Amino acid sequence: MAGTGVFAEILDGDVYMYYADGEWKKSSSGKTVAIINPTTRKTQYKVQACTQEEVNKAMESAKAAQKSWAKTPLWKRAELLHKAAAILKEHKAPIAECLVKEIAKPAKDAVTEVVRSGDLVSYTAEEGVRILGEGKFLVSDSFPGNERTKYCLTSKIPLGVILAIPPFNYPVNLAVSKIAPALIAGNSLVLKPPTQGAVSALHMVHCFHLAGFPKGLISCVTGKGSEIGDFLTMHPGVNCISFTGGDTGIAISKKAGMIPLQMELGGKDACIVLEDADLDLVASNIIKGGFSYSGQRCTAVKVVLVMESVADALVEKVKAKIAKLTVGPPEDDCDITPVVSESSANFIEGLVKDAKEKGATFCQDYKRDGNLIWPLLLDNVRPDMRIAWEEPFGPVLPIIRINSIEEGIHHCNASNFGLQGSVFTKDVNKAILISDAMETGTVQINSAPARGPDHFPFQGLKDSGIGSQGVANSINMMTKIKSTVINLPTPSYTIGNGGHSKL
Numbered sequence: 001m002a003g004t005g006v007f008a009e010i011l012d013g014d015v016y017m018y019y020a021d022g023e024w025k026k027s028s029s030g031k032t033v034a035i036i037n038p039t040t041r042k043t044q045y046k047v048q049a050c051t052q053e054e055v056n057k058a059m060e061s062a063k064a065a066q067k068s069w070a071k072t073p074l075w076k077r078a079e080l081l082h083k084a085a086a087i088l089k090e091h092k093a094p095i096a097e098c099l100v101k102e103i104a105k106p107a108k109d110a111v112t113e114v115v116r117s118g119d120l121v122s123y124t125a126e127e128g129v130r131i132l133g134e135g136k137f138l139v140s141d142s143f144p145g146n147e148r149t150k151y152c153l154t155s156k157i158p159l160g161v162i163l164a165i166p167p168f169n170y171p172v173n174l175a176v177s178k179i180a181p182a183l184i185a186g187n188s189l190v191l192k193p194p195t196q197g198a199v200s201a202l203h204m205v206h207c208f209h210l211a212g213f214p215k216g217l218i219s220c221v222t223g224k225g226s227e228i229g230d231f232l233t234m235h236p237g238v239n240c241i242s243f244t245g246g247d248t249g250i251a252i253s254k255k256a257g258m259i260p261l262q263m264e265l266g267g268k269d270a271c272i273v274l275e276d277a278d279l280d281l282v283a284s285n286i287i288k289g290g291f292s293y294s295g296q297r298c299t300a301v302k303v304v305l306v307m308e309s310v311a312d313a314l315v316e317k318v319k320a321k322i323a324k325l326t327v328g329p330p331e332d333d334c335d336i337t338p339v340v341s342e343s344s345a346n347f348i349e350g351l352v353k354d355a356k357e358k359g360a361t362f363c364q365d366y367k368r369d370g371n372l373i374w375p376l377l378l379d380n381v382r383p384d385m386r387i388a389w390e391e392p393f394g395p396v397l398p399i400i401r402i403n404s405i406e407e408g409i410h411h412c413n414a415s416n417f418g419l420q421g422s423v424f425t426k427d428v429n430k431a432i433l434i435s436d437a438m439e440t441g442t443v444q445i446n447s448a449p450a451r452g453p454d455h456f457p458f459q460g461l462k463d464s465g466i467g468s469q470g471v472a473n474s475i476n477m478m479t480k481i482k483s484t485v486i487n488l489p490t491p492s493y494t495i496g497n498g499g500h501s502k503l
């Protein structure tokens, strides 16, 4: 159970402690932040509201710890990461329980998130020893005007202290996807978990603690993003920010100093359906893509752009599948569970009302109880409706009927987002042309958008982000190239098998 067994150490009374300098600590603020269970809408957990002074201390120890960590052999760093991964997987049940209670993630998906996170940590350790185990050797005579008088040795060096800020919807997976690459590359890390999801993240951090990482190397400071957020992101001790979330990321990018940024932000992933598409395949992908975790995924299908001639048939198939979705608490492993907060539910309701006023066709009755919103398909959505452009982050999916492929591409590209998109057709040549025309970081052919598998590159264009994620990309992003150039007094060439060089 959460907060018991090995995790009893992270709890003080009924308040979860924050982690810094290798220890679980109470904040001197005396204040706590309540974590509301989205299902019961009552306080489920409490975490420390850290002060700016405590953030400063965490930054200082991160800086000190990084210096010796960077001198720790790569294989030893990898070994510790493998150990943390195993501990994480061993304790999947209590961590999954937190995900169920804090963010209403369906029980089975919650377990999957923890196991996937353990796998991600191990994979990153392995990928890291290969990527970081290689450098480059360049010779100068390939560039015009140069003789072979310079040998350039390059290797990848750490950046320093990485600030990691994940969102609520994958508080464990999107935290380890920053922690593991940072650590394998020789960086230290300060984690600011989302409020909803903080306790899952603290349990996950304890697994790293139990693995025996040096003190100060990882810390986890809790508190309101609005209170310590700016202080963290503008902190002079931070050498790189890896952020996943919504528009907050755009504001952070503008405020952050001259440091590398990895920003994975919102999306409005379009699903373009051509006349020759396998409609059963499309319908099941729309259900999986649009409604799993109640639509609260960055890569959820967020708008369907379907050719008019097949729209009626597709809508019928999707409606039939929606009717089979179970709606209820995450503990019962329902398909549709309460959305993360009341304000999120209110926002979704605002989009639904706007669509109603402007004449969208409701394929089901709109139904809401607290934070629980029943799955809703809105047909005949038009570009003047907010739902055509905004990210509901809930189980509401708009369908826009199109009369040409160009119309679909135009709608996709008119969005300020450019995370992923998908195209359904049996004509692979058309699919490639459409993929090239869509201004998104990834296009899925004949499948719903998805971030995984976690070693695939993952990136957004436009307001959807800066940089690229995925195991290898994150490792590279959290390093910098360092060169050492050996200068020879005279050119030196090797002849190989042909004879002896004249010395």
Ligand SMILES: NC(=O)c1ccc[n+]([C@@H]2O[C@H](COP(=O)([O-])OP(=O)(O)OC[C@H]3O[C@@H](n4cnc5c(N)ncnc54)[C@H](O)[C@@H]3O)[C@@H](O)[C@H]2O)c1
Residues within 6 Å of the ligand: 165, 166, 167, 168, 169, 170, 192, 193, 194, 195, 224, 225, 226, 228, 229, 230, 232, 233, 244, 245, 246, 247, 248, 249, 252, 264, 265, 266, 267, 297, 298, 299, 391, 393, 419, 460, 464, 465
């Ligand atoms: N592209 C991706 O990889 C990806 C993945 C998952 C979610 N998302 C996006 O995340 C959003 C949903 O997540 P959310 O509601 O947690 O996003 P959010 O932007 O509200 O919050 C993200 C994180 O930022 C923190 N934060 C808030 N204010 C801050 C500040 N001033 N300074 C520093 N940190 C601050 C939050 O506490 C949280 O940890 C959606 O828009 C979704 O599309 C994107």
